[in-house]
Amino acid sequence: MNGLSDLFASAKGCGEDTSASEGVAGKHVAWCVRAVTNLLVEHIGRLVSMDDHRTTLVDAAIWIEKGVVAWMGKQSQIPDACQNAECDRIHARGQLVTPGLVDCHTHVVFGGDRRDEFRLRATGASYEDIAAAGGGIRSTMALTRGATIEELSLSALGRLKEMHARGVTSVEIKTGYGLSLESELKMLEVIRFLQGTQPMRLLATFLGAHTVPPEFDDMHEYARYVCSEMLPAVAKQGVAQFCDVFCERNVFDVDASRQVLEAGLSLGLRPKVHAEQLSWQGGTQLGVSLGAVSVDHLEYITDTDIELLANGDTVAVVLPGAAVTLNVERHAPARRLLDAGARVAIATDCNPGSSMCVDLRLMTTLATTLMGMTPDEAFAGVTCHAANALGRDDIGRLRVGAAGDLVIWRTDHEHNIPYRYGAVEPDYVIVGGVRS
Numbered sequence: 001m002n003g004l005s006d007l008f009a010s011a012k013g014c015g016e017d018t019s020a021s022e023g024v025a026g027k028h029v030a031w032c033v034r035a036v037t038n039l040l041v042e043h044i045g046r047l048v049s050m051d052d053h054r055t056t057l058v059d060a061a062i063w064i065e066k067g068v069v070a071w072m073g074k075q076s077q078i079p080d081a082c083q084n085a086e087c088d089r090i091h092a093r094g095q096l097v098t099p100g101l102v103d104c105h106t107h108v109v110f111g112g113d114r115r116d117e118f119r120l121r122a123t124g125a126s127y128e129d130i131a132a133a134g135g136g137i138r139s140t141m142a143l144t145r146g147a148t149i150e151e152l153s154l155s156a157l158g159r160l161k162e163m164h165a166r167g168v169t170s171v172e173i174k175t176g177y178g179l180s181l182e183s184e185l186k187m188l189e190v191i192r193f194l195q196g197t198q199p200m201r202l203l204a205t206f207l208g209a210h211t212v213p214p215e216f217d218d219m220h221e222y223a224r225y226v227c228s229e230m231l232p233a234v235a236k237q238g239v240a241q242f243c244d245v246f247c248e249r250n251v252f253d254v255d256a257s258r259q260v261l262e263a264g265l266s267l268g269l270r271p272k273v274h275a276e277q278l279s280w281q282g283g284t285q286l287g288v289s290l291g292a293v294s295v296d297h298l299e300y301i302t303d304t305d306i307e308l309l310a311n312g313d314t315v316a317v318v319l320p321g322a323a324v325t326l327n328v329e330r331h332a333p334a335r336r337l338l339d340a341g342a343r344v345a346i347a348t349d350c351n352p353g354s355s356m357c358v359d360l361r362l363m364t365t366l367a368t369t370l371m372g373m374t375p376d377e378a379f380a381g382v383t384c385h386a387a388n389a390l391g392r393d394d395i396g397r398l399r400v401g402a403a404g405d406l407v408i409w410r411t412d413h414e415h416n417i418p419y420r421y422g423a424v425e426p427d428y429v430i431v432g433g434v435r436s
């Protein structure tokens with residue numbers, strides 16, 4: 001297969017200074033991995049920091065040194081040292097600059113697709129009916145187990161490239177379509193490969209407890225296998241930072257979920273939970289009690305859950321694309337969460353079953369129109385709060401010392417991103433001070 005080289009060859013902005021790395025099957029593959037240089041972005045019309053003070057500057061500039069924000073301020077006050085430095089320079093032409101977007105919940109690595117299920121749902125079948133009939137996550141499991149590292153990498157790279165083109169600079173990626181030791185480790189190897197071959201920051205989550213694979217008779221038996229066989233090997237491999245579980249009726253109950261998350265925690269993997277998506281199970285309370293970095297979905301959370309999230313550090317992640325794709329009537333109560341004082345992040349949940357979408361911009365529109373978030377809250381949901389859902393405060397905001405990850409948008413205001421849904425394009429997407 002030479003699809004990877006074709007993909008890289010067509011990548012935007014790759015020039016002769018691209019330093020190739022050794023990739024799959026010994027091929028030279030790289031997507032715009034450039035030598036780090038300093039960067040000055042000048043003539044910014046509006047610079048939105050998304051820092052704790054939500055600082056907004058007009059007629060601004062930003063200086064990125066060795067990949068990190070070293071100065072930001074008025075165009076008229078650029079320090080001489082930056083003004084005179086040998087560096088990459090971008091004239092922002094009065095446009096909007098924001099932190100790079102953070103997609104904090106995705107499943108972008110998978111084999112095949114589930115277009116047929118999309119058609120079935122359009123004629124009345126539900127997500128749970130399809131799963132009970134052997135489709136759903138198990139059908140993607142079969143296609144993922146049957147795919148090579150090269151095939152999985154190539155299809156995921158295509159999706160990552162689409163995300164990057166839409167302003168994303170960091171992506172969380174879950175496993176969960178292997179569901180055997182060998183195939184879950186294969187998915188993590190794909191993520192490791194992707195980390196080295198494209199410009200965005202990728203964070204990996206082990207989701208071995210995504211559903212019970214056909215080799216096991218019940219969830220508890222499989223949960224024990226996840227804890228005793230998979231998790232030690234996953235921790236040893238060292239790619240995953242988080243451990244997630246699909247706590248849902250007919251999938252994993254609270255006891256099985258607790259067992260998996262505690263085993264992960266004991267090996268240094270921070271918990272995340274797919275909680276209360278299709279029914280209330282108690283996954284939110286479980287997550288908060290274990291210090292989960294986030295609980296995600298939340299369509300069926302209760303007032304007690306909202307209080308817990310408002311009073312704790314766990315970030316509430318809402319995934320409006322899944323509710324829209326599955327055509328469920330119930331949306332996560334983002335407005336009530338925010339009014340109570342919780343931090344709310346928004347993600348695509350990009351996956352072949354419940355949300356085949358790479359567009360985080362579009363999720364800000366859905367969160368405002370369907371969940372009552374304001375455009376400001378929605379923008380925080382895909383930047384600083386999404387970063388917090390990954391335990392990070394150095395991305396998703398621009399301030400001195402933060403990562404030099406930013407987007408120059410072809411617009412003058414961030415509210416246009418949800419408002420003109422799908423239409424506002426990046427002019428440049430910059431990760432660690434490097435444009436690609």
Ligand code: NIG
Pocket residue numbers: 107136137140246274277322349351352353354355
């Ligand atoms: O977040 N809910 C569980 N997991 C995914 C869907 C995975 C799939 O259907 O393939 C989600 O929606």
Ligand code: FE
Pocket residue numbers: 105106107274349351
């Ligand atoms: Fe998910």
